Amino acid sequence: MRMVVAAVGRLRQGPEAQLIADYLDRFAKTGRPLGLPAITLTEVEDKRGGGMAAEAPLLARAIPDGAAVVVLDERGQMLTSPELASRIASWRDQARDIAFVIGGADGIAPELRDRADLAISFGRMVWPHMLARVMLSEQLYRAATILSGSPYHRE
Numbered sequence: 001m002r003m004v005v006a007a008v009g010r011l012r013q014g015p016e017a018q019l020i021a022d023y024l025d026r027f028a029k030t031g032r033p034l035g036l037p038a039i040t041l042t043e044v045e046d047k048r049g050g051g052m053a054a055e056a057p058l059l060a061r062a063i064p065d066g067a068a069v070v071v072l073d074e075r076g077q078m079l080t081s082p083e084l085a086s087r088i089a090s091w092r093d094q095a096r097d098i099a100f101v102i103g104g105a106d107g108i109a110p111e112l113r114d115r116a117d118l119a120i121s122f123g124r125m126v127w128p129h130m131l132a133r134v135m136l137s138e139q140l141y142r143a144a145t146i147l148s149g150s151p152y153h154r155e
C-alpha cells in the first residue's frame with residue numbers, strides 16, 4: 001500500500017515545512033504498527049502558469065494506478081476526524097493506495113475533482129494551499145492516533 005500527497009507548489013524551508021515534516025514523521029511512526037506506510041509528498045508546478053488545467057495532468061501522474069483519490073476542496077464534505085480515520089482504515093483493509101490532492105491558486109481542475117473517491121473540506125473558507133498541507137498532515141497523524149487508540153484525539 002502507498003499513501004501519497006500530491007500538491008501544487010514548492011514549499012521552501014520555513015514554519016509550514018517544519019510542521020509538515022514533524023506531522024508526517026509522527027504519522028510514519030504511529031502508522032507503521034497499523035500497516036500504514038510512510039506518506040510521500042510529490043510537489044508539482046507548471047512553470048508556464050497554465051493554471052489548474054496544466055496542473056491536473058501533473059497531479060494525475062503522481063497518483064498511483066487504482067488509488068483512492070481524495071481531493072481537498074472547500075466545497076467538499078466536512079468529515080469528522082474519526083470519519084477520516086475510518087475511511088483510511090477501510091482503504092488499507094482493501095489494500096488500496098491512497099492519494100490526497102491539494103490544488104493551487106485556482107483549485108483543482110474539474111476532470112480531476114470529478115474522478116475523486118472523496119472530496120474533503122476544512123470548512124467553507126479558502127485556505128492558502130501551504131496551510132491546507134499543514135492541516136492535512138495533522139489530520140493524517142490524528143487519524144493514525146485514532147486508529148491506534150492513543151489519547152491524542154479527544155472529543
Ligand SMILES: C[S@@+](CC[C@H](N)C(=O)[O-])C[C@H]1O[C@@H](n2cnc3c(N)ncnc32)[C@H](O)[C@@H]1O
Nearest residue numbers: 072073074102103106107121122126127129132
Ligand atoms: C488557494 S486554494 C484554491 C481555492 C480555489 N478558489 C478553489 O476554487 O479551489 C488552494 C488549495 O488549497 C486547498 N484548500 C483551500 N481551502 C480549503 C478548504 N477550506 N478545504 C479543503 N481544502 C482547501 C484546496 O486543495 C485548494 O485547491
